[in-house]
Amino acid sequence: MTRVFSAKCFRCHANGVSKGGFGGMHDLEAMANSKFVDLETPDFSELYMVSESGEMPPSSRDRLTSEEVQTILEWIRAEADTIK
Numbered sequence: 001m002t003r004v005f006s007a008k009c010f011r012c013h014a015n016g017v018s019k020g021g022f023g024g025m026h027d028l029e030a031m032a033n034s035k036f037v038d039l040e041t042p043d044f045s046e047l048y049m050v051s052e053s054g055e056m057p058p059s060s061r062d063r064l065t066s067e068e069v070q071t072i073l074e075w076i077r078a079e080a081d082t083i084k
């Protein structure tokens with residue numbers, strides 16, 4: 001999980017960098033509890049939707065593979081399971 005985020009997102013959204021006002025991705029726990037992750041309906045998490053649509057990462061060179069997109073959704077679902 002962290003591997004996908006660190007390879008494809010941290011550069012712009014972690015460790016003090018917050019492009020578009022969105023940062024702190026290195027803190028998975030905080031991320032899971034942010035408004036970008038919807039633990040009630042994982043599929044509607046903004047974090048997942050912008051990844052799935054190809055909106056993020058912005059450069060086509062960094063495009064997520066379908067496995068990576070799936071990994072993100074599975075992580076959100078696993079987080080959702082912890083609050084059930």
Ligand code: HEC
Nearest residue numbers: 008009011012013019020022036046047050051056057058
């Ligand atoms: C090269 C820099 C860059 C990378 C890499 C990048 N982003 Fe972004 N991100 C941006 C910028 C710039 C914005 C704000 C402008 C916009 O919404 O297009 C943004 C905005 C966002 C937002 C907020 C959208 C909103 O509507 O407020 C989310 C969520 C997000 N990115 C997720 C991700 C995820 C997940 C990844 C990795 C898969 C990622 N980003 C990779 C630059 C980046």
